[in-house]
Amino acid sequence: MIDWRKKNPDCRRAMFKVHCASRRCERRVPYAADRPYEPRDTRVKPAPLTCPDTPPFTRQSTPGRARAPVSRICNNTSMSTRPLPDASAPTGDSAAADGVRIQRIREQFPAINSTQTALLDNAGGSQAPRAVADAIRDYMLNTYVQLGADYDVSVQSTQTVQRAHDFVRLLMNGDGIGEVALGASSSSLLRTLGDCYADALPAGSRIIVAEWGHESNIGPWVRHDGKAFEVVWWRVSRETGMPRLEELRELVKVGAAVVAFPHASNLFGDLFDVAAATKIAHGAGARVVVDGVAFAPHRAIDVRALDVDWYVYSTYKVYGPHMGAMFGKKEAFAEITGPNHFFIPREAASYKFELGGVSHEGCAGLLGLWRHLCFLAGEDAAGPWRRQTIELAFERMQEIEAPLQARLIEYLSSRNDVRIIGPASADPAERVSTISFVHKAKPSREIAQGANRAGHGIRFGHFYAWRLCEALGLQPEDGVVRVSLVHYNTMDEVERLIGFLDSAL
Ligand SMILES: Cc1ncc(COP(=O)(O)O)c(C=O)c1O
Numbered sequence: 093m094i095d096w097r098k099k100n101p102d103c104r105r106a107m108f109k110v111h112c113a114s115r116r117c118e119r120r121v122p123y124a125a126d127r128p129y130e131p132r133d134t135r136v137k138p139a140p141l142t143c144p145d146t147p148p149f150t151r152q153s154t155p156g157r158a159r160a161p162v163s164r165i166c167n168n169t170s171m172s173t174r175p176l177p178d179a180s181a182p183t184g185d186s187a188a189a190d191g192v193r194i195q196r197i198r199e200q201f202p203a204i205n206s207t208q209t210a211l212l213d214n215a216g217g218s219q220a221p222r223a224v225a226d227a228i229r230d231y232m233l234n235t236y237v238q239l240g241a242d243y244d245v246s247v248q249s250t251q252t253v254q255r256a257h258d259f260v261r262l263l264m265n266g267d268g269i270g271e272v273a274l275g276a277s278s279s280s281l282l283r284t285l286g287d288c289y290a291d292a293l294p295a296g297s298r299i300i301v302a303e304w305g306h307e308s309n310i311g312p313w314v315r316h317d318g319k320a321f322e323v324v325w326w327r328v329s330r331e332t333g334m335p336r337l338e339e340l341r342e343l344v345k346v347g348a349a350v351v352a353f354p355h356a357s358n359l360f361g362d363l364f365d366v367a368a369a370t371k372i373a374h375g376a377g378a379r380v381v382v383d384g385v386a387f388a389p390h391r392a393i394d395v396r397a398l399d400v401d402w403y404v405y406s407t408y409k410v411y412g413p414h415m416g417a418m419f420g421k422k423e424a425f426a427e428i429t430g431p432n433h434f435f436i437p438r439e440a441a442s443y444k445f446e447l448g449g450v451s452h453e454g455c456a457g458l459l460g461l462w463r464h465l466c467f468l469a470g471e472d473a474a475g476p477w478r479r480q481t482i483e484l485a486f487e488r489m490q491e492i493e494a495p496l497q498a499r500l501i502e503y504l505s506s507r508n509d510v511r512i513i514g515p516a517s518a519d520p521a522e523r524v525s526t527i528s529f530v531h532k533a534k535p536s537r538e539i540a541q542g543a544n545r546a547g548h549g550i551r552f553g554h555f556y557a558w559r560l561c562e563a564l565g566l567q568p569e570d571g572v573v574r575v576s577l578v579h580y581n582t583m584d585e586v587e588r589l590i591g592f593l594d595s596a597l
Contacts, residue, residue: 194580198580201219204219209549210548210549213574215574217414223467228413230456232456235252236249257455259459262479263392265392269395270421270424272420273446277416278404279416290316292427296322299324299350300351303327303335304334304364309383327339328564337368344372347376347377350380351381353366353369359513360514361576363387367397367398370399371399382403386524387405390525400419401421411464412460412461422441426441430446465485466481468488469484471484490520492579493524493577494518501517512528513528513566525578528575536571537570539596540552540573550589554566
């Protein structure tokens with residue numbers, strides 16, 4: 093095959109334009125066809141932007157520095173121009189200071205304040221802060237043009253989309269080791285990944301799939317069972333409700349091409365030791381595909397530390413637009429052929445995977461998340477993106493969530509007519525604030541619907557962890573009652589829910 097980039101970098105672009113013209117195609121050349129992503133260490137940095145919200149990588153931020161007013165001159169990366177107040181607590185750690193801090197955080201989420209219902213169903217989808225919504229709005233009103241052309245607005249739009257990939261890669265701590273593909277959802281990204289491996293692997297390759305997870309990292313493998321793959325189940329322990337590493341050690345002895353499992357259970361919030369499981373899988377030469385959707389709203393993802401090959405999360409559950417994001421190591425991307433058209437070069441890792449491109453305004457929204465994270469970290473959003481800021485922001489979220497989950501678990505554990513599903517630890521090292529339970533007599537449906545009528549936004553069901561419900565002896569349609577808390581929830585909301593449960597159960 094001819095590598096036309098080596099021969100003449102302009103040639104590919106010219107060919108693509110001809111192709112479009114011959115079909116009267118109005119779409120411009122997508123960004124990555126003209127400007128494929130390159131490994132970070134060799135990438136030409138985008139030109140510094142005039143908007144202090146969209147910092148070039150080279151500038152240093154000053155933690156805790158007073159926030160500079162954001163000027164209106166920049167609309168090129170669709171960032172909000174409104175300065176954010178600092179979310180860090182006022183001096184002292186009194187309850188009053190906590191209250192002020194939470195209030196400031198809640199002000200960033202207009203939707204919370206536009207309903208009487210307490211939004212306690214965040215594992216289904218989080219609210220978006222103003223910074224994200226404003227960025228989407230600004231993009232659509234100012235730079236909503238096709239990518240890849242040389243006129244100024246198109247260059248800006250192209251940068252927005254490329255920088256969104258760069259930002260999400262940093263958010264996952266994947267700089268230098270891999271790339272990020274964006275898509276409509278985690279389910280669609282994982283489904284495509286499964287199909288790509290079905291094409292790439294020899295027929296009958298062993299795929300180990302954890303029963304513990306959401307169907308989106310199960311179905312894409314199981315659908316090829318008996319054809320491209322031989323699926324081997326990694327069962328949950330009936331006693332603990334968790335998969336066991338010892339069992340994985342046994343399973344990989346016979347060999348495995350891929351091991352697919354979640355980072356945290358979306359049903360009961362428990363964290364799994366991904367690094368240990370990855371080490372076992374790699375020892376057998378397998379690739380690891382991790383569903384991080386239930387983990388990502390609560391902790392900073394760190395694909396480098398986990399050493400995973402693939403890691404997927406849903407951006408709409410992490411205070412962003414309705415999209416999915418998938419990190420893949422360079423060598424993992426290199427071994428599959430993505431679904432995009434034949435003339436998109438294989439080395440364009442992300443774009444090879446992004447059939448038809450991605451939501452441009454969604455990319456602008458993803459960039460807006462940086463402002464919210466800086467707000468939580470008490471840092472200046474005008475500074476350059478920093479991994480430490482991201483980690484600090486998620487630490488702040490964890491600090492807020494820990495007492496909420498502790499209180500709810502304490503209450504549920506105190507009742508002898510309620511069973512918490514999964515291990516009942518309140519330790520943030522072991523779980524995130526997604527908590528499910530069943531009542532010994534009342535159906536989950538009745539409890540959740542009663543709570544909804546009383547203004548508590550919770551849910552019931554299997555939450556697409558159908559197989560896990562069955563494995564735990566639960567009837568999937570009625571499933572569990574799930575309460576999922578994030579950093580904008582309050583102790584008052586938890587206490588009111590407890591009050592309801594006290595009267596209803
Ligand atoms: C753990 C987990 N994985 C995957 C998904 C699917 O995500 P998406 O809606 O982006 O396809 C969900 C959605 O709820 C989830 O909770």
